[in-house]
Amino acid sequence: MDPGGFDISTHSRGQDSPFCASDGKDFLVSFNSYRCDSTEGDIFVARVAADGEVLDTNGFSVCAASGDQHKPKISYGNGNFLVLWEDGRNFDSTGYDIYGSRITPSGEILDPDGKRTTSFSYQEKAPNLIWDGESFFAVWEAGNFGENWDISGVFIDTLGMMLDSNSFAISTACDAQLFGKSSWNGSSYLAIWEEDHDLYGKRTDHLGNLLDSASIPICLASEDQKRPSVTWGKESFLAVWEDFRNLNFDIYGVRIDSAGSVLDGSSLPIWADPDTDQRDPAVASDGENFLVIWKEVLDPAGETYEIDGIRLSAEGAPLDAQPLLISPGERESRPAIAFSGGKYLAVWTNDDFFDIYGALVDTSGMVSPPIEIGVAPGMQINPQVASDGTDFLVVWEDYGTHWPNIDISGTRVSSEGTVLDSLGLYIAITQDPEESPSVSFDGRYYVASWKKSKSDLTEFRLARITRDGEVLDWDGIFISNISPYSSTSISFGPTGQSLLLYSKYQSHPYNSPRIFGAFFWGEPEPNQPPNPFSLLLPEDKDTVIGQVFLDWEDASDPNPSDWVTYTLYVSPSDHFVPESTLVIDSLIMSQGSVSLERDSMAYWWKVRAQDRWGEIRWSNQIWSFDLESYGDANGDGQINASDVVFLINYLFKGGPAPQPLSAGDPNGDCVVNSADVVYLIDYLFRGGQIPQPGCA
Structure with a gap:
């Protein structure tokens, strides 16, 4: 040319x-x-x-x-x-x-x-x-x-991001994003974080598809909003944080619905006391109401402090006129909370002896005497807690084994406050410092995560712990390299899945940490896509009459605890143009059927297999078939007894003719007569031959 x-x-x-x-x-x-x-x-x-x-x-x-x-x-x-x-x-x-x-x-x-x-x-x-x-x-x-x-x-992907990476970016805004927390509401996660003295959030589904194109402004009030915590309640998320808008730290919060709408525009003053500081909030729900706890600073010098709390209704209204006293000491910090068996377990660090204590709080606000949870020799600080629906697992930073390095230890606590592992559980004990623990329950295992610092990098790792207290993953499972300034956060999702949040440095535009997420699907080996599979019927270039039944091989999954669903695509274009492609998803069997409006033309079909965590495998082939209307005398797209009645009416009662006339010639002898009626009856009810191309 x-x-x-x-x-x-x-x-x-x-x-x-x-x-x-x-x-x-x-x-x-x-x-x-x-x-x-x-x-x-x-x-x-x-x-x-x-x-x-x-x-x-x-x-x-x-x-x-x-x-x-x-x-x-x-x-x-x-x-x-x-x-x-x-x-x-x-x-x-x-x-x-x-x-x-x-x-x-x-x-x-x-x-x-x-x-x-x-x-x-x-x-x-x-x-x-x-x-x-x-x-x-x-x-x-x-x-x-x-x-x-x-x-x-x-x-x-089409955004230029690696699909094979452990991490996916939740926010890549210009300012540094830190201290991410998340919660699951049964259909999506809400992740929230600190960014430029404010709080933002985004929702994601269990496949990592972001449901919000722009970050949700959780709170943009003046001064600092820091250290958020979030949980799902009866009908909304509740996010809480420490807030400096009044020039001292108070506890504020907002509810966010499943669609990502902030329900309390100016935010809720959960506890605002001008004479003291309230720091480090944590929140949990009993399925009806919320309990928010925090560190209450009792003197201007910040030398004495306790753990207080307040219950909130699902509508965000306070249920206690004055805060509940959760801890009786004078130097308690770093609170965390979970709910199980009709009671909350609040845990904290005693800064006099650097031990871990806790207390049960029932739904009416009654607080139990303190429970000694981690009081071994050496320092134990920064506890986190999760529930399996019956008992609790508490994890913390432990200085007792590799001083001055930090390890991750823990113990189970019953819903009655009994410590079930008197000698403790050693979750991560190596020569490298392990810190910033977090813990959740994924429906099968407790999953504890932490930050592991090496000489030249910082890693996000996690380990599974059974309900019986067996640690399955010594030294943990590597998830991602992260920022050395990152916190770690883990929250449960659908059974077997957890969402991990952390900060990673991103060079563009300002070489600052951004919020990333990764899913852990409950097994140490990587999640693999379904196995290869082939299409079976109709075979390539087959002719199909009437309703189309399609079969393909089972795409078994190499991960034994996983399962596969299918999506069937049928299109009059071999490019599968979306506007003209019929898509049938969520098929659990390796077969499907379609009724297509237009016949006498070619259609293409393919199948996508997907496991429950989003890994996909396409069928080995894309096949075509020709759809014809042989024997469809009344032109309704199906061959059944109504076509027999239609032909009888045409031949013997002056009814309308088949359109085209060849549709009424299923025996292919180029004449429409009673022999075609008999041929159709044999095909439909006696296992006779399929209708032939008519020539009448």
């Missing part, structure tokens, strides 16, 4: 490594050029129309970051192009990395200078990618100089 070719970029500094992709209409060409520095390449692209017109003469820059960028590759999917390249901006620390940027067909760069799509310490080079209909699949060479190199790969 262009025997002499045509120029796309002829800049005097030179360009090389071209690659090209199409959006189905025009083209986008990627290449690297040395325009800013004769020794370091940058990434450029140029749009080319289908008729060969170059829309961006000499191209425009996608990435001109420091270091060398070269060897770009490009693909198109779901409305945007994705360009990947080798990037040397971090060469001194990690060598070459893989960066990428999304570009719209109109030429808008959605990720200026690109964002890193890999998070590994070794080098990544020579990327390539393809669109699979759902996500991009990227591959590259991975290794270090002087060693054998491997091929690695990830799926990348």
Whole structure:
């Protein structure tokens, strides 16, 4: 078409490594050029129309970051192009990395200078990618100089984020995000966090799909709002925090409904005392009302303090005229709370002896005498507590084994206040410091999490503990590298799942910590997608008459505690255009049926298998079938006794003719007569041959 070719970029500094992709209409060409520095390449692209017109003469820059960028590759999917390249901006620390940027067909760069799509310490080079209909699949060479190199790969979603990462970003706003907490309401999680002296939140489902495009402003009052806690109650979440709007710290809160709407616009003053500070709140629910507890500072010097609390109704109204005295001492701090067996268990640190104490609180507000929970030699601080519906598990930071390093210990406590593990449970005991514990119950196990500090990085780890107190994962299961300033938080979700919240540094735009989440699905090995499976019937290019019954192989799941559901896609387009594709989801059997309005045409079908945590596997094939109406005399899309009646009326009672007439010729002898009536009766009721293409 262009025997002499045509120029796309002829800049005097030179360009090389071209690659090209199409959006189905025009083209986008990627290449690297040395325009800013004769020794370091940058990434450029140029749009080319289908008729060969170059829309961006000499191209425009996608990435001109420091270091060398070269060897770009490009693909198109779901409305945007994705360009990947080798990037040397971090060469001194990690060598070459893989960066990428999304570009719209109109030429808008959605990720200026690109964002890193890999998070590994070794080098990544020579990327390539393809669109699979759902996500991009990227591959590259991975290794270090002087060693054998491997091929690695990830799926990348349409936002440019790795789908194979343990983490998913909940918020990437500019300011630092810390102290994340979350709760589950039966259908979605609410995550909340500190950000620029205010509190924000977002909802996510159990697959990690964010339900709010923008963060929910939980509280934007003047001065500081810090250290939030959140739980689900009877019909709403309750978030509480320490608040400095009155120039001393008070406890405020708001209710948030399942749709993410804040129900108390100016927030609720749960306890505001101008003469004292109230710090470090925690909240739990008995399914009807809430109990909020906090550290009450008793003197201006902050040398004496106790744990107080107040009950709130589901509507946020206080049920106690004055706070409940939870702890009787003079130096109690770091409270936490959970509900089980008709009673709350509040726990705290006694700062005189650095031991862990607790008290039971019933739903009427009666407080038990203190319970000695963790009083072994050495320091025990910062307790957290969760319930399995019958008993409690309390975990804490323990200095008694590896002083001055910190370990994670714990014990179970019954709903009557009996300590069930008198010698304690050793959950994480290594030579590295373990701190900032959190704990939840996922329906099968208690799950305790913590922050593990090493010389050059900080890890988020967790361990499962049975209801009987057996620790299943010594030293814990690695989840993610996190910010050294991050807290850890864990909350239960659907049975077997927990949502983990933590802060990770993100280089763009200000190299500050952002809130990330990860799901733990209750097993130490990674969650695997369902096994490969094939379509069975109708076979490719089969002819189908009337209602369509589709069968495929079972896609068993390699994880023994997991299960699979299916989504069936049937479309008159082999591109499965959404507007014309019939989608049937949540199928538990490997079969389905569809009634299609239009016949005498081809349809394509495929199946997606998905486990309960969102891992997917597509059928090995995409097959087509021809839908015909042979024998559908009345044209209602089905072949049944009504077609027999229709033919009898046409032949013997002056009724309307089949449309087309060939639809009334199921025996295919090119004549519509009583033999066709007999043929249909044999097919429908006597196991006779299927209707044939009519020719009448």
